[in-house]
Amino acid sequence: MVTEPMRNEARVLAHAAELVLTQFEGRYLLPSGALELRNAVMQYLPKHTRQSVGSEFSVEVHEQPADVAAAAAAAQREIEAREEVVTVQRLIDAGPDGSAWAYSRHSTRFTWVG
Secondary structure (H helix, E strand, O other), rough: HHHHHHHHHHHHHHHHHHHHHHOOOOOOOOOOOHHHHHHHHHOOHHHHOOEEEEOOOOOOOOOHHHHHHHHHHHHHHHHHHHHHHHHHHHHHOOOOOEEEEOOOOOOEEEEEOO
16 A cells, blocks of 8 residues: 555655656666555656666665666666667658658668658
8 A cells, every 4th residue: 555655755756767867868767666666656757757667677785886787788678679669660650751761871870860
């Protein structure tokens, strides 16, 4: 059961997560903590931020940043895969006349211009 103090904490944490993602142009939100609190925080996140939330991963409390990053890699790849599906679907929906691609010979990447 979510208590009023937990709801207040969830609102604050959701707001802080949104600020951090916006301020630092973050792409991923990988929350940790008790399941009940994580679920409460999710309720207060804006829809566009919820799309940046990855799956669970586990690390020990005192792990080094590199170890945390390695443990989070699978959750990050999951979010990237979802983003790629959305991008491809937007291209399909736009059709051949609704999008364009640019290629630079100085780069090995194509860039979608739509």
